[in-house]
Amino acid sequence: MVTNFNGVGVGFGFGVGCGFGIGWGFGGMPLNFLGLGAGGGCGVGLGLGWGFGTAYGSQYRSSRVTFQGFEFSSKNQTEVARHKSKKDCWLVINGRVLNVTNFLEEHPGGEEVLLESAGKDATKEFQDIGHSRAAQSLLVKYQVGFLEGCKVQDPTGSDVEPKASKGSARKEMSAFVVKDEPSVKYAALLEFFIPLLVAGSYFAYRYFTTISKIDY
Ligand code: HEM
Numbered sequence: 001m002v003t004n005f006n007g008v009g010v011g012f013g014f015g016v017g018c019g020f021g022i023g024w025g026f027g028g029m030p031l032n033f034l035g036l037g038a039g040g041g042c043g044v045g046l047g048l049g050w051g052f053g054t055a056y057g058s059q060y061r062s063s064r065v066t067f068q069g070f071e072f073s074s075k076n077q078t079e080v081a082r083h084k085s086k087k088d089c090w091l092v093i094n095g096r097v098l099n100v101t102n103f104l105e106e107h108p109g110g111e112e113v114l115l116e117s118a119g120k121d122a123t124k125e126f127q128d129i130g131h132s133r134a135a136q137s138l139l140v141k142y143q144v145g146f147l148e149g150c151k152v153q154d155p156t157g158s159d160v161e162p163k164a165s166k167g168s169a170r171k172e173m174s175a176f177v178v179k180d181e182p183s184v185k186y187a188a189l190l191e192f193f194i195p196l197l198v199a200g201s202y203f204a205y206r207y208f209t210t211i212s213k214i215d216y
Pocket residue numbers: 093098100103107108109110113114117122125126129130131132133134135136138139142
C-alpha cells in the first residue's frame with residue numbers, strides 16, 4: 001500500500017549559499033522516512049544546505065497486519081469487525097471468534113466490557129481479568145469460528161487444531177485485529193526522535209565549530 005504524506009520536514013540537500021535547498025528529508029506526522037523535502041534554509045559555504053520546510057512524499061507500507069504472530073492481508077479483514085453492536089456482538093479471544101450476543105446480559109462482568117471489545121481482539125482484556133476455568137470453558141460454547149491461520153488454545157492453554165472444533169466453529173475467518181506490538185510503538189518513537197536528533201546534532205556542530213573559530 002502506497003500512502004502519501006506531507007508535513008513538517010527537515011530537508012538536507014545542496015544549495016547555493018544561503019537559500020533554498022531541496023533533498024531527501026523526513027516529514028509527515030507521524031514522521032515518515034525519506035520523503036522529498038523542500039525548505040528554505042542556511043547553506044554552509046560549500047553549498048551543503050539544510051532547512052525546515054514541508055516534506056512531501058510517498059511511502060510504501062505493508063498492508064498486512066499481525067495478530068499473535070500471524071499476518072493477515074488487508075483483503076476481507078473486516079469479517080469480525082462487522083459484528084460490533086449489541087444485537088450482533090462478536091469478539092476474538094485466543095484465536096477463537098466468539099458470538100457473544102446472547103451472553104451479553106448474562107456476563108457477570110456486565111455487557112459494557114464486552115461491547116467495548118466488540119468486533120475486536122479481546123484476548124488481553126479477557127486474560128487481564130483472570131477469568132476462572134469455568135469462564136474459559138464457556139469460550140467454546142460461543143465459538144463461531146477461528147481466525148485464519150491461527151491456532152487456538154484449549155482452556156488449559158495448550159494449542160489445539162481449530163479444525164478439530166465441531167460445526168460452524170470450524171469456519172475460518174478473517175479479522176481486522178492489530179496487536180499492540182511494543183516494537184511498533186518503539187519504531188514510531190524512533191521515527192519521531194531521529195529527525196530531532198539529526199537537527200540537534202547539526203546545531204551542536206555549528207555551535208562548536210563557530211566557537212572554535214573565535215580568536216581569543
Ligand atoms: C472483553 C472481554 C471480557 C472482559 C473485559 C471481561 C470482564 C469480566 C469482569 C470484569 C468480570 C467480573 C469479575 C469479578 O466479578 O471479579 C467477568 C466475569 C466473568 N466473565 Fe468476563 N469478560 C470478558 C469476556 C468474557 C467472555 C467472552 C466470557 C465467556 C464467554 C466471560 C465469562 C465470564 C464469567 C463466567 C465470569 C464470572 C467470573 C469467572 O468465572 O471468572 N467473560 N468478566
